[in-house]
Amino acid sequence: MGEETPWLDEEEQQTWLAMVSMFVRLPAALDAQLQRDSGISHFEYQVLAGLSMAPGRTMRMSELAEFAEGSLSRLSHTTSRLAKKGWVRRAPDPQDGRSTLACLTDAGWAKVVETAPGHVAEVRRVFVEALTATQRRQLREIATRVNGAIGPGKACS
Amino acid sequence: MGEETPWLDEEEQQTWLAMVSMFVRLPAALDAQLQRDSGISHFEYQVLAGLSMAPGRTMRMSELAEFAEGSLSRLSHTTSRLAKKGWVRRAPDPQDGRSTLACLTDAGWAKVVETAPGHVAEVRRVFVEALTATQRRQLREIATRVNGAIGPGKACS
DNA sequence: AGGATTCACTTGACGCATCAAGTAAAGGAG
DNA sequence: CTCCTTTACTTGATGCGTCAAGTGAATCCT
Numbered sequence: 599m600g601e602e603t604p605w606l607d608e609e610e611q612q613t614w615l616a617m618v619s620m621f622v623r624l625p626a627a628l629d630a631q632l633q634r635d636s637g638i639s640h641f642e643y644q645v646l647a648g649l650s651m652a653p654g655r656t657m658r659m660s661e662l663a664e665f666a667e668g669s670l671s672r673l674s675h676t677t678s679r680l681a682k683k684g685w686v687r688r689a690p691d692p693q694d695g696r697s698t699l700a701c702l703t704d705a706g707w708a709k710v711v712e713t714a715p716g717h718v719a720e721v722r723r724v725f726v727e728a729l730t731a732t733q734r735r736q737l738r739e740i741a742t743r744v745n746g747a748i749g750p751g752k753a754c755s
Numbered sequence: 756m757g758e759e760t761p762w763l764d765e766e767e768q769q770t771w772l773a774m775v776s777m778f779v780r781l782p783a784a785l786d787a788q789l790q791r792d793s794g795i796s797h798f799e800y801q802v803l804a805g806l807s808m809a810p811g812r813t814m815r816m817s818e819l820a821e822f823a824e825g826s827l828s829r830l831s832h833t834t835s836r837l838a839k840k841g842w843v844r845r846a847p848d849p850q851d852g853r854s855t856l857a858c859l860t861d862a863g864w865a866k867v868v869e870t871a872p873g874h875v876a877e878v879r880r881v882f883v884e885a886l887t888a889t890q891r892r893q894l895r896e897i898a899t900r901v902n903g904a905i906g907p908g909k910a911c912s
Numbered sequence: 913a914g915g916a917t918t919c920a921c922t923t924g925a926c927g928c929a930t931c932a933a934g935t936a937a938a939g940g941a942g
Numbered sequence: 943c944t945c946c947t948t949t950a951c952t953t954g955a956t957g958c959g960t961c962a963a964g965t966g967a968a969t970c971c972t
Contacts, residue, residue: 728904
């Protein structure tokens with residue numbers, strides 16, 4: 599790497615530190631709330647919530663992985679755990695023998711119904727209520743730009 | 756939890772999803788760059804960078820943990836690994852026998868010098884260059900508010 | 913001064929994520 | 943039809959983070 603990488607100026611540095619702090623603490627806060635109130639991780643919640651919104655409460659593993667923004671491997675392990683708890687069932691895809699369908703059970707649906715309100719409340723608390731409507735609009739534009747700069751990690755709309 | 760937790764409206768939901776995406780992907784992008792170019796995690800970088808900026812390249816473990824926004828336990832494990840690589844030394848605090856001082860070695864300093872430019876470049880790419888000065892100002896205010904709403908996790912200025 | 917409490921870590925066990933390798937079905941080339 | 947490649951996962955080993963328990967030094971309270 600060349601010598602001449604410009605450092606961040608004072609204003610940029612301050613903003614960056616605030617942002618890093620937010621990035622470290624916000625996921626931690628969400629995980630903590632879910633773990634405390636429902637005993638599941640944020641990723642597990644995303645998986646269950648994704649299935650709960652899908653037609654037939656069923657999705658192909660690869661779609662679900664993309665939705666939850668995790669690797670297929672991670673999803674596979676997670677699905678095994680969720681299956682062990684009786685919240686998800688695996689089934690082979692009749693259309694394509696390579697695919698696996700993940701399907702939310704009734705118990706899994708109940709878990710989502712039980713978990714969602716508390717989680718949404720937490721989101722409202724740290725995100726909706728802490729900001730003005732204008733700030734939320736600004737944040738949306740900022741997040742879109744940053745996501746674009748990170749690259750087409752997959753979730754490109 | 757009561758039945759009447761209001762759901763997010765369309766605008767809030769869109770923003771929230773963009774934000775979650777950013778939150779999942781930005782740390783991943785930073786970790787990936789550091790791992791690829793220098794073989795260390797973002798947390799390890801924060802630890803090394805923290806020490807490199809401290810007077811005498813030395814800090815008490817608890818201060819360092821607060822700076823890097825991790826638990827003391829996590830820092831202890833991480834410090835053990837960094838010590839094994841020869842980048843950090845532990846020393847008892849002569850002022851207070853309970854405390855441990857972490858001290859950056861010359862090899863550790865060299866590692867930071869070698870690692871920082873690439874990391875800063877990545878930060879500039881996804882953060883500074885992707886946004887306008889106005890947006891960075893907005894983001895700073897937003898991050899401050901969200902951090903406040905999360906609570907005094909420790910990093911309260 | 914003596915005993916209890918708090919503080920600042922350290923350690924070990926356990927859980928989850930990642931990475932590399934493996935399996936099986938689908939699709940394509942000759 | 944056979945072989946090869948690609949796709950869509952699954953599995954096992956490894957490593958890091960967290961939680962609970964432990965250690966020893968400092969401090970507080972009679």
